[in-house]
Amino acid sequence: MPQKPPIGRDTRLCMSLSGRPGNAGSRLHNYLYDALGLDYIYKSFSTRDLPAAVAGIRALDIRGSAISMPFKEAVIPLIDALEPSALAIDSVNTIVNDDGHLTGYNTDYTACRQLIEASPADPAKPFLLRGSGGMAKAVVAALRDAGFTQGTIAARNPEAGPALAERYGFAWAAELPAQGAPLLVNVTPLGMEGPDAEALAFPEAMIAAAEVAFDVVAQPAQTPFIQAAIGAGKPVFSGAEVIVLQAVEQFALYTGVRPSAELVIEAARFAHGDATAARLAAATMKG
Template identity: 60%
Template sequence: MPITASKETLLCMSLAGRPGNFGVRFHNHLYAQLGLNFYYKAFSPTDLPAAIAGMRSLGIRGCGVSMPFKEACIALVDEMAACAAAIESINTIVNTEGHLKAYNTDYIAVAQLVDTHAIERTRFALRGSGGMAKAVAFALRDAGFTDGLIVARNEAAGRALARSAGFQWQAQLGAERPRLLVNVTPLGMIGAQADELAFDKAAIEAADTVFDVVASPARTPFIAHADACGKRLMTGDQVAAIQALEQFILYTGVTPTDEQYQAAATFARGEARPDL
């Protein structure tokens, strides 16, 4: 049942360069289903340190962190959970009486998806080198992938990620034809790059499995072409839903039933525009 806002209402928020509606709809739908006196709002901060200081001083309970703030927030929190500290990237902050602890539920979501889809531990190429790319690369490494290629035009960031995760780096995919392709860039996302393929058609057609972390739209040009070729698919809206559930549990201490979770995810996808 819907909750009437009051002075006891606990606020949660998200910070993103390009805020979306997925988290807003997902969290608020679950609050209503479970009768929790919480409210969730998305923001695009112009002053990140001030936004995090505001979270602390105003008692905002939880904060989702999206591109491009996943690494910049690290210096602003008090404690890092192991999953965030290991990869030096955060996407979730929990405020407990002014103490800010950071987590990475993206890592958890990717690990769950890889396990659920029973992906063969084969050679992969991952395009991207930012905070979300870190979560994906480390989740793959920890799932048993040993033969990986980080494809990133930013040589410093690409080499650093490859080195820390134990993979290789190249600026371009070139003639490589890995059996698993992973996109962790804005290519294909709603906006200026919406029509761009994350990998060329020849590479997609040679792969067995494709994974696009872009959640809006879930059916990017990369996913659409792979689907037409009969490839196994993992999509960004799946990642968004799993990581949002983990955030919800951290913020509220409540674990929804699978039916409640699925209902919230379905509702959120009806107008989903989450960022990476």
């Protein structure tokens, strides 16, 4: 195993910006740096001054930054260029700094499509998705590109909800409809650690009637929605899996190194636990 150099003046810093920063991303990236002997370090941050934070990425030559809720759209005017994955859905979850030139990417899309295609969800059947923010754009695009043609986006935002639905050819509802769908997808903070931790994204009866549950919330991996779905015997996939798969893409962008699937599973186990690592194996090693 290569030996990681001690932290010094040549050590590259990578980071994340989130409204509610956690430890899982730092644990995963730093585990991979250590395992591969790379002279990098990763730290999570929050901010009340997004323009100043992005200026700091540029001024301090920070190699890259993950971007999480609620900054994925607001960060766009503050950077220099958008890679096609971010441009297509107007949402950035990754910034790469090349000598002061900041480029935005969206690795959420890639991760979501991998998980959707590896899941038992049937694209011939409809989905019901709750939410319309930056992450919702990545998930809806991934659903469309995975072959889904029927779906409803439930979102209270009277501008973002209809616009997202129209853009990808799906229906919109301001409130959750009475009728659920075989695939339920939560792309809101409901169930996330903090003030919404006890909230259930969908009614229990709707969960019981569904076939597959997908929650993009990563902390905790088992939200009330996911716990209810597991209790009802439904296949689930979670934000913890999304965050691992998209983080691997970020890692490759920052370092130029792509870790093996086996090493990714080790890092996922370290950062998120054995259950997530086992499910991740099915997605990363598919085919």
